[in-house]
Amino acid sequence: MHRTMKRFMGTTLALFLGAIGLFAQPTFRVEVPSVVAVDETFQVVFKANERVESFEPPRFEDFDVLTGPVPSQMSSTSIINGKRTQSYEMTYSYVLQAQKEGVFTLPTASVVIDGKTYTSKPVQVKVVQSQRKASAQGGTAQQAGASAQRSGDSISEDDLFLNISVNRRKVVLGEPVIVTIKLYTRRQISGFEDVRFPTFNGFWSNEFESPSNVSFVREEKDGVIYDAALLRQYMLIPQQTGTLTIDPAELVCLVPVRTQNRRGHSLFDDFFDSGYQNVRKRLSTKLFTLTVEALPAPEPASFGGGVGRFQLEANLSQTTVKAHEAVNLVITVKGAGNINLIDAPEYRLHPDFEVYDVKRSENISVGTAGPAGSRTFEVPFIPRSAGVYELEPVRMSYYDVQRKQYVTLESASLTLTVEAGETQAAVVSGGNGHQQIVKNLGEDIRYIVTRTDALRPARALFCGSLLYWGLPLVMVLLVLLVAWLLDKRIERKKDVVGTRNRQANKVARNRLKLANTFLSQQLYTAFYEELHKALIGYLSDKLTLPMSELNRDRITEVLTRRGADAVLVGRLMAVLDACEFARYAPQTDALQMQQHYAEGVEVLSMIESL
Amino acid sequence: MKRILLLCAVLILGWTVANAQETTPLSRWEAAANAYSEGEWQQALDLYQALEAEGFQSAELDYNMANCYYKLGGSLGASILHYERALKQNPRFEDAAFNLALAQQQTLDRIDQIPEFVLVKVLRNIRQFFSADAWARASLVLFALGLVCLLGLRYGRTLRLRKTAFVLSVILVLFAIFAGCFGFGAKQAALRDDQAVVMATVSSVKSSPSTSGNNLFVLHEGTKVGVLETLGKWMRIELADGRQGWIQTQEAEII
Incomplete structure (x- = not known):
């Protein structure tokens, strides 16, 4: 039981250590300023984050080794909110001095950690001609600057300036430009005031580097070593063509300057007054322009x-x-x-x-x-x-x-x-659940007319033309003509009947007149013959019946149709009968003849008035 | 070798002759339709314009030209002008009305219309049922029928027949007069030249017919205006909402 516990503990510990080992990957790196001046002393530090078993020092050929290697180790453990972090650092420092100008590669060093060999990366160091030999003894540029300020307290443009740089000066529309604003100094700076960065008119801008702490890095510019700090870095994308101006960036630096002519030099003064005074120095970048060209004209559809x-x-x-x-x-x-x-x-x-x-x-x-x-x-x-x-x-x-x-x-x-998927769950029960509204995908004008009969030469309108007005006139004339013709025809038809009627009367009277003479002469047979002829002839003419149709039935029929009553027809028939009877049975009765004549005249006049 | 050359020559000659024969108006009408279907709007438009210059005129021709202008883009005014012309010739041209509405959506000016009297609208709708010539023919046929009925009035055998003929003839002659009126109305509408479409992209309307006149308002391409009178190089126009002003004749075209 006890042994098991011990083993368990051991396993846990091993796991724990392993975990630490996993989290902290061993690294070995070198820290060195990128730019140094000739004869300047500088520090090179090799750093490892694990316990080092052995260190193989580098062989410096281009630099004089003043001191080193100086090993030192540091370890710290911190527990924050129950979270334990452990750090360990082993450093080997050298102090070197550059001999001559040029770009040199710092030789590599290697360490053995946990049985593995780690070698530092080769780093390039640029050695420049020292501007002020006297000041070159200083370890940093600030110190060099501080020595300069001892000789005169004016802050020159070379000591402190703001620089704006771009990676391209001539771009096309939409091509990104990186703008970097850096502060270069050779003097101590105690603070900044009134910082104003440019607004980029005509650009789409993105501030992608804006460090909250200003950190200085040694940098060489025009053969002079400065402490340079990156203030802002922007990405600009031009949105319009032409020559675009970028406004200057401005800032005020507080530079401590040693006060001179200190009178009343007392102990208190020495105690309270550090001997330095902050001088405000306004810095601004130069105005500069970018040329933005338009893109070539026929741009593809996509x-x-x-x-x-x-x-x-x-x-x-x-x-x-x-x-x-x-x-x-x-x-x-x-x-x-x-x-x-x-x-x-x-x-x-x-x-x-x-x-x-x-x-x-x-x-x-x-x-x-x-x-x-x-x-x-x-x-x-x-x-x-x-x-x-x-x-x-x-x-x-x-x-x-x-x-x-x-x-x-x-x-x-x-x-x-x-x-094919399952039918939608949302489908409402019903016959046309799967139907959907036909959507409008786009809108366009309707197609042209291609019918060939649509191609017509221009022509005058019929409406209002001479023909239009002429046709009704012709129609009216035509109708008048038709009416006239019809009238004429009716009249003629009427006339034929009229004449025959009129003639019938006349003939009848003539015939009756003849019969009358025969009556006065008492010519019995001739009288009746003439009376019969007059009546039949009259009826033929009046009723417009041909002789062949003049039988009693036909006469009765036509007369009845004309509105004659049965009495009249009877009287007519009686007279006709008398005439026919008298022709075959001669009788000399003057009175009867007279009666028959009167009866014939009366019947004729009655038919005439029908 | 010589024979081949001769053959070639004959073939080329034949081809050119065939080509020359192909340029009948009908074949060009079809060629224009082909060009349009292939998206060669400018070519189609050129062919249609040539046909118009030759004296062809129909609502369909104007409609097709308007479609070409629309598709070409950048000539909205011309497109609207030709749609309006097509509709002027055939007020019942549904496709032209549809496309015109679509083109008018792209114009910049929105002018509030004064609402029309209902009766006027109804009468106009009836009038637009037929073309001027159709109305004219109808009026003649009705008149002829009325006259025939008049004959019936005169020569009808019975009184009832004569009465019916009288009523019919009165109605028919009245209808003939109405049809004639509609015909003349349609003719007037088809021949009217008192409307114009703004062709310039931007055109300022002045208070007097001179460039020194005050600017009253600005019209944009494709807006339809009424023309009241013409004075030299200026037209007096009226908007649908009743505002009036003077515009240069070159900046608008009569429909």
Whole structure:
């Protein structure tokens, strides 16, 4: 039991130590100023973060070793909020002195940690001609500056200045420019005031480096060693063409200056007055301009403003899905240039897909050469019906700055297989649940007319023409003519009957007149013959009946139709009978003859008045 | 070798002759339709303009030209002008009305219309049922029928027939007069020249017919205006909302 416990403890400890070992990867590095002056002494420190078993020192050939190696170790343990952090550092320091000007590679040193050998990286050190030999003894540039200030207290432009630099002076529209604002100094600075950074008019700007603590690094500029501090670094993307001016950056530095002519030199003064006074020094960068050129004129249809060098890739999150399941079209644009201003390239999905908003994500880092990285566009969509869909390749054009031309990228074509999915859960029970409203995909004018009969020569209107007015006139005349003709015909027809009627009367009277003479002469047979003739002739003419049709039935029929009553017809028939009877049975009765004559005249006049 | 050359020559000659024959107006009409379908808007427009210059005129021709202008882009005014011309010739040209509405959506000026009297609208709708010539023909046919009925009135055998003929003839003659009026109305509408479309992209309307006149308002391409009178190089125009002013004739074109 006890042994088991011990073993358990041991395992735990081993695990714990292993864990520490895992977390703290052994490193071995060198720290050295990048620029030094000839004869200047400087420090080189080799640092390891683990217990070092052995140290193999470097062999300095181009530098004089003044001291070293001086080993020292430091370890610390801190517990913050119950979290324990342990650090350990082993350092080997040298103090060197440069002999001559040039760029030298610092020799490497190596250490053995846990049985493994680690070698420091070779570092280049630039050695410049010392400006002020007298001041070169100082360890840092500040010290060198401090010696200078001893000789005179004016702060010269060379001692302290603000510098603005760009990586390109001549760019095309949309090409990124990196602007760096740095402070160079050879003097101690106790503080800053009234810092004003430029506003970049005409640019899209992104402040990607703005350290909260100003840290000075040794840097050589024009053969002089300065302490340089990076104040701001911007990425600018020009949005308009022409010569664009960048406003100066301004700041006021507080520089401590030794006060001279101290009168009343007392102990108190010495105690309270450090002997230095802060002098305000206003610094500003020079005004400078950038030339922005326009992009060449015929830009491709798929150009989206990209300037630089890019790659395009398009993928589907799944190549086989069921209907009504979401799929993503993932478009990735990689490369260097104004990638953060590039929007999703043009993509065309099948109109039956339900497309949702694009999701954008980016992984862009801005270096001294400009921004680079990738931008990913995810287009979620839902295919609504089964089938195999060939997706159109995604196209994107950009302007290649190096080749000075447009480049059109095209992704590989993608195929999406949509299998029949389960029917939508949301479908309301009912016959036409699967039907959907026909959507309007776009709007356009209607097509041209291609019918060949639509091509007509211009012609005068019929309405209001001479023909239009002439035709009614002709019609009226035609109608008048027809009316006249009709009238005439009716009249003629009427006339024929009229004359015959009139003649019938006349003939009848004539015949009756003749019969009357025969009556006065008492010519019995002739009288009746003449009376019969007169009556029949009259009836033939009056009723417009031919002689052949003049039988008793026909006469009765026609007369009845004309409105004669039975009595009249009877009387007529009686007279006719008498006439016919008298012709065959001669009788000389004057009175009867007289009666028959009167009866005939009366019947005739009665028929006439019908 | 010689024979081949001769053959070539004959072929080329034949081809040119065939080409020359192909340029009948009908073939050019079809060529224009082909050019349009292939997206060669400018070529199609040139062909249509040539046909118009030859004296062809129809609502469809104006409609096709308007479509070309629309597709070419940048000539919205010309497009609207030709749609209006097509509609002037055939007020019931539905496609032209549709496309005109689409083109008018792109104009910049929005002018509030004074609402029309209902009766006027109804009458105009009836009038637009037929073309001027169709109305004219209808009026003649009705008149002729009325006259025939008048004959019936005179020569009808019975009184009832004569009464019916009288009523019919009165109605028919009245209808003939109405049809004639509609015909003349349609003709007037088809021949009116008191409307114009602004062709300049921006055109300032002045208070008097001179460049020194005060600017009253600014019109943009594609706006339809009424023309009240013309004075030299200036037109007096009226907007649909009743405002008036003077515009240079070159900046607008009569429909």
